[in-house]
Amino acid sequence: MNNPNDLISRNTAIKWFFRPYSNEESYSNLDVEKALKAIPAVDAVPVVHGRWRELKDGTEECTNCLGLCPHEENYNGDVIFNFGCEYCPWCGAKMDADNPMI
Numbered sequence: 001m002n003n004p005n006d007l008i009s010r011n012t013a014i015k016w017f018f019r020p021y022s023n024e025e026s027y028s029n030l031d032v033e034k035a036l037k038a039i040p041a042v043d044a045v046p047v048v049h050g051r052w053r054e055l056k057d058g059t060e061e062c063t064n065c066l067g068l069c070p071h072e073e074n075y076n077g078d079v080i081f082n083f084g085c086e087y088c089p090w091c092g093a094k095m096d097a098d099n100p101m102i
Contacts, residue, residue, distance in 0.1 A: 006041035013039055050093035065091035 016035050050064035060069040067090030086095055 007044050008036065008039045009042055048091065048093040049095075049097040050088060050091075051095055051097040062088040062091060062093055062095075063097065064088060064093040067091060 013036065016039060048064055050062050052060035052069050053063050054060050061067065062069070065088060067088055069085060070089060087093065088095065
């Protein structure tokens with residue numbers, strides 16, 4: 001049974017309706033529904049957005065999971081370099097949120 005919220009490929013849907021299998025110029029609503037249900041769903045996950053928030057000790061944490069950004073420390077334990085990853089290695093959040101409240 002198809003999930004009504006399945007994602008399908010727009011290109012696949014366009015190819016389906018413009019394939020040269022018939023001389024008919026129009027489709028009924030039932031034809032459209034059957035065709036869309038026959039297109040396989042794509043494998044997709046929602047994108048989670050976040051940003052690195054600087055902490056008092058110089059480390060940065062993910063605003064989504066509070067995981068620490070990979071960093072290097074000197075012999076005193078002071079942060080000397082944050083790697084500033086594009087994605088959080090702990091939760092996978094994409095670090096592109098501009099909103100400082102996130």
